Amino acid sequence: MxxxxxxxxxxxxxxxxxxxxxxxxxxxxxxxxxxxxxxxxxxxxxxNKERIIGALYLAGVGEYAGMLDEGFRTADSAEACVKLLVTSYIDWVAANPDWARFVLHSRGRVEAGELGDQLREANRLHYGRILQALAGYREQGLLRPLPEDCFASIVIGPSQDFARNWLAGRTQSDLRECRELFAQVAWESVRAG
Structure with missing residues (x-):
């Protein structure tokens, strides 16, 4: 390397x-x-410092997005794709706790700063790739019909909230030990039937 x-x-x-x-x-x-x-x-x-903040933020979310893109290449079911959203997030946070803390606390600052448009565009593209990866499964009726803007919150919201508390030292359970639990809960929340 x-x-x-x-x-x-x-x-x-x-x-x-x-x-x-x-x-x-x-x-x-x-x-x-x-x-x-x-x-x-x-x-x-x-x-300047604000551009460093923005670049660091974008690099962090880009690394998570890269993990997802790589995982989507091998995920072969709706369940695998939904669980991948959670497990990739947890894996990234657990491997990068300082960076994850920074990302969780800096979004508003980056959105309001010089790189706000770049962040919004990166998020739009990232979410578009997620929707594209799930489109065929939606068409097959394997996922609950949900408003697109609610989907990510339903899937990633619980693990993101727990990760925030874990990063702050407010949990008894280790984030990594809860990985499969959060992935299963996410799947059960959005699967059809």
Whole structure:
């Protein structure tokens, strides 16, 4: 595996600073020091702290979307696709707790910032791929007829709420141990009949 790009190194340094000091208290200088990047390199890749925040957010949701896209290539049933939405989310959160915390707490800031349109477009494309992966199963009547804008909340909402509490240290159960339970509940919530 090759050396991480300078851009990736800066994003990872930013995440470490945001985790340690908070997003608002972190300065460009802190990120520069942590990453070892020159100020010119940092501004070349991002321009300012808000763009770093947006890029880090988009990279996180992009990684989850990539996991889903890969999984959809091998999922061979409506049940497998629905469960994949949950298990991929839980797997990503469990593997990236600091990044997941950042994503869960930064959405509004990114939506309101310079990269808001980019985030909305990424979300539109991501949700479109999910709907496309499930379209044939919907047509076959294997999924409950639900408004499209409710589907994701029904499927991912419970695991996302639990993950938020797990990340905050407010659960007794480990998120990974609940993975199959949340996947089964999601399937039972949207399957036909």
């Amino acid at each position: 090759g050396r991480p790009s300078r851009k990736h190194e800066i994003l990872q340094a930013a995440l470490a600073c945001f985790t340690e000091h908070g997003v608002d208290a972190t300065t460009i200088e802190m990120i520069r020091d942590r990453s070892g990047a020159s100020i010119g390199s940092l501004y070349h890749h991002f321009g």
